[in-house]
Amino acid sequence: MSATHKIYFYPVWLRVWHAINALGILILIITGISMQSDMDSNVIGFNMTVNLHNIAGVVIFVSYFAFFIGNLVTNNGRFYLIKMKGFFKRPIKQGMFYVWGMFHGEKYPFPLSEKRKFNPLQKYFYVLVMYLAVPVVIVTGLALLFPEIIIDKVYGISGVFMTAILHSAMGFFISIFLIIHLYIASVGKSPLENYKSMITGWHHV
Amino acid sequence: MKRIIAKKKYCWILIISIALLSNLSNLHAQSYKNAQHHQCLKCHSNQTYSFKNEVTNKEVKRLMNPYYILDTIAMSAGVHKGFDCTDCHSSEYQAYPHKSTLKLDPLSTCLDCHGGDEAFASYKFDKIQEEFKKSVHYKVYGDNFSCSKCHNQHTYVATARNSSNVLEIVDFDNKMCLSCHNDMKKYNLVAGHINPKLVQIHSWLPNQELHFSHVRCIECHTEVIDSLMVSHNILSKDKAVKKCVQCHSSDSKLKASLYKYQNLQKRSEKGFGSAILTNSSYTIGTHQSPTLKLLSIVIFLVTLGGIIIHSIFRILKK
Numbered sequence: 001m002s003a004t005h006k007i008y009f010y011p012v013w014l015r016v017w018h019a020i021n022a023l024g025i026l027i028l029i030i031t032g033i034s035m036q037s038d039m040d041s042n043v044i045g046f047n048m049t050v051n052l053h054n055i056a057g058v059v060i061f062v063s064y065f066a067f068f069i070g071n072l073v074t075n076n077g078r079f080y081l082i083k084m085k086g087f088f089k090r091p092i093k094q095g096m097f098y099v100w101g102m103f104h105g106e107k108y109p110f111p112l113s114e115k116r117k118f119n120p121l122q123k124y125f126y127v128l129v130m131y132l133a134v135p136v137v138i139v140t141g142l143a144l145l146f147p148e149i150i151i152d153k154v155y156g157i158s159g160v161f162m163t164a165i166l167h168s169a170m171g172f173f174i175s176i177f178l179i180i181h182l183y184i185a186s187v188g189k190s191p192l193e194n195y196k197s198m199i200t201g202w203h204h205v
Numbered sequence: 206m207k208r209i210i211a212k213k214k215y216c217w218i219l220i221i222s223i224a225l226l227s228n229l230s231n232l233h234a235q236s237y238k239n240a241q242h243h244q245c246l247k248c249h250s251n252q253t254y255s256f257k258n259e260v261t262n263k264e265v266k267r268l269m270n271p272y273y274i275l276d277t278i279a280m281s282a283g284v285h286k287g288f289d290c291t292d293c294h295s296s297e298y299q300a301y302p303h304k305s306t307l308k309l310d311p312l313s314t315c316l317d318c319h320g321g322d323e324a325f326a327s328y329k330f331d332k333i334q335e336e337f338k339k340s341v342h343y344k345v346y347g348d349n350f351s352c353s354k355c356h357n358q359h360t361y362v363a364t365a366r367n368s369s370n371v372l373e374i375v376d377f378d379n380k381m382c383l384s385c386h387n388d389m390k391k392y393n394l395v396a397g398h399i400n401p402k403l404v405q406i407h408s409w410l411p412n413q414e415l416h417f418s419h420v421r422c423i424e425c426h427t428e429v430i431d432s433l434m435v436s437h438n439i440l441s442k443d444k445a446v447k448k449c450v451q452c453h454s455s456d457s458k459l460k461a462s463l464y465k466y467q468n469l470q471k472r473s474e475k476g477f478g479s480a481i482l483t484n485s486s487y488t489i490g491t492h493q494s495p496t497l498k499l500l501s502i503v504i505f506l507v508t509l510g511g512i513i514i515h516s517i518f519r520i521l522k523k
Contacts, residue, residue, distance in 0.1 A: 035453075046450050050411075098515075103522045147415050160415075165494065172501050176508050183512045187519075 009117055009203040013070055018198060020063045027056040029175050036168060057141045064134055079117040080127055090120035102187070112205050122184070129177050133170045140167035237281040244299065245290045250277045256301060279360035293358070315352040333437045336430065340439040346395045354395070355381045365434070371419070378421040386422075409447070424452070424459060 010018070031053040035046070044052070071077035083090075093109050098121075101109070110119040118126060140163050143150050151159040185194040189204055197203045240246035248254035248269065255266045280286060290298065293313045297304055319330045337343055342350045352358075364377040385391040385400075392400035407413050425446035428438045451458045 046448065050449070103518055147412050165497070169497065172504075176504060179508055179512070183515075 005205045006202045007112070007114055007205055008201055009112075010198060010201040011074070011076075012201070013066070013074075014076060015198060015201055017063055017066050017070065021060065021067070024056045024060040024063065025174065025178060028053060028060065028171065029178070031056065032168065032171050054145060057138075057145070060134075061138050061142065064138060067130070080123065080130070082123060082127060086120075091124050094119045094121035098184075098187070112203065125177060125180070129174060133173050133177070137167060137170040137174065140164075140170070237277050237286060240277040246275065246277055248301075249273055249275050275359055283357075283360045283362055285358060285361070315356075315358070329433055332433055333435075336428075336433065337437040339428075340437060341441040342395070342439050345397075350395065354385065357381075357384075375419060375421050378423065379417065382422045406442070411449075420452070420459065429458060 031049045034049050035053065071080065090110070097106060097109050100106075110116060112119070143163050144160070144167060147160050147163075150163050153159060154162050186192075188194040193204060237243065237246065240250040243250075252269055252274065253266055254269050255264060257263070258265045295307055295310055297307055316330060316334060319325045319328065320334070321331065342354070346354075362377070365374045368374050368377075383403075385395065386403060387400075389399055404413065407417075410416055423435060423439070426440050428436050428440060430436045430438075446452070446458065
């Protein structure tokens with residue numbers, strides 16, 4: 001049995017941010033689904049649901065800045081850089097591992113190290129979520145907090161309507177990401193290993 | 206030969222008659238447009254009026270009562286543009302100075318023409334009258350609250366039934382309410398007290414300005430009944446809609462009120478991407494569009510299915 005090697009992947013600031021982000025996103029998803037499902041008779045009522053969604057949204061907006069600046073000033077940002085070499089090949093290889101290789105005893109195609117925190121497929125999804133979906137959901141969310149600033153008509157369709165569609169479509173994308181994120185996290189040395197890492201900061205390689 | 210001459214004679218009579226008739230039918234509309242030549246409007250469209258005082262034998266110029274000044278441009282676009290003043294007002298008004306007792310004569314009411322008439326059956330004026338009598342307006346002011354308190358008979362246009370522009374309909378309709386509710390004197394006349402401040406009283410409403418310009422006051426302040434476009438049972442403040450979901454849901458109240466009008470029901474067909482973005486309701490988010498709603502459910506189920514299958518393989522291959 002080879003000795004396990006530990007890497008301190010998740011510094012305190014990142015874990016705190018991750019916890020706040022996780023809680024905020026969960027509240028946003030639950031209240032968001034509640035609002036668009038015509039649920040007036042939910043436990044806390046429609047008005048409270050809207051207020052909670054707004055507060056959680058502002059918290060996520062602030063915490064996103066923490067993440068963004070944290071990635072700029074620490075080494076963590078480099079893990080999000082995508083290499084152009086093997087742009088498609090590398091994530092496909094990782095995908096093939098998840099659907100085939102891992103059931104046939106194949107080795108992990110991109111073992112994690114001090115230089116590689118995310119596998120290519122994981123990296124692509126994180127970049128899409130953190131640098132596209134979340135910013136879009138924040139901008140559209142802020143616009144919906146102040147709807148009078150939104151352009152009235154875009155190609156004959158209400159600007160508020162388009163913003164709301166974009167906001168909830170991105171919100172939905174983030175929800176799907178969260179489900180996959182939580183599930184894939186269980187594909188580790190043991191099913192609970194990665195969850196523990198997000199609390200202790202140490203990742204067993 | 207005599208026959209031909211007779212025929213020509215009839216032809217001329219016919220042509221002259223048609224010319225005269227067409228001129229006559231335009232007479233009223235033209236007279237509203239040329240107010241200075243209209244017997245009534247030459248005074249009632251101006252800030253001032255002049256007349257010869259036969260007692261003092263002097264020419265007198267006076268200020269016109271502002272409530273008796275008419276907007277002739279709006280009048281010539283109104284639904285009653287084909288009528289002349291004396292069709293509703295006493296013909297004795299043609300004489301000036303007007304007899305003081307004329308003010309006491311009852312005016313023709315709207316239902317004198319519109320009530321019980323087959324031509325106006327689709328408007329259901331009698332049902333409107335019945336609903337109106339349940340309204341807060343009737344309770345406060347009784348029979349003195351005439352239709353014209355809201356529907357200015359001189360300038361009224363059936364905007365909601367004809368316009369395909371929601372904002373135009375909302376603006377036109379809300380101005381009817383605001384003509385009193387934003388006017389101390391007129392509000393006081395009916396209510397007997399000064400009107401409450403509208404902005405403060407609606408401070409609970411999120412995005413108040415946006416709501417005021419995009420939905421009509423009556424959306425929340427009128428009871429919805431199926432048989433009428435607008436029930437006219439204007440509700441008191443405590444009975445008005447205050448729950449967001451009554452509009453912001455797939456079963457939106459607006460479908461039964463503002464979007465009840467045929468001319469607005471097809472509005473979503475305009476503009477690009479309408480096949481996907483059918484704005485069928487005021488539900489918040491993507492569920493406004495049935496296509497996106499279905500797509501999101503499919504993606505969710507596929508994701509969940511994928512995870513379940515993957516988990517089963519993981520357990521089996523352990």
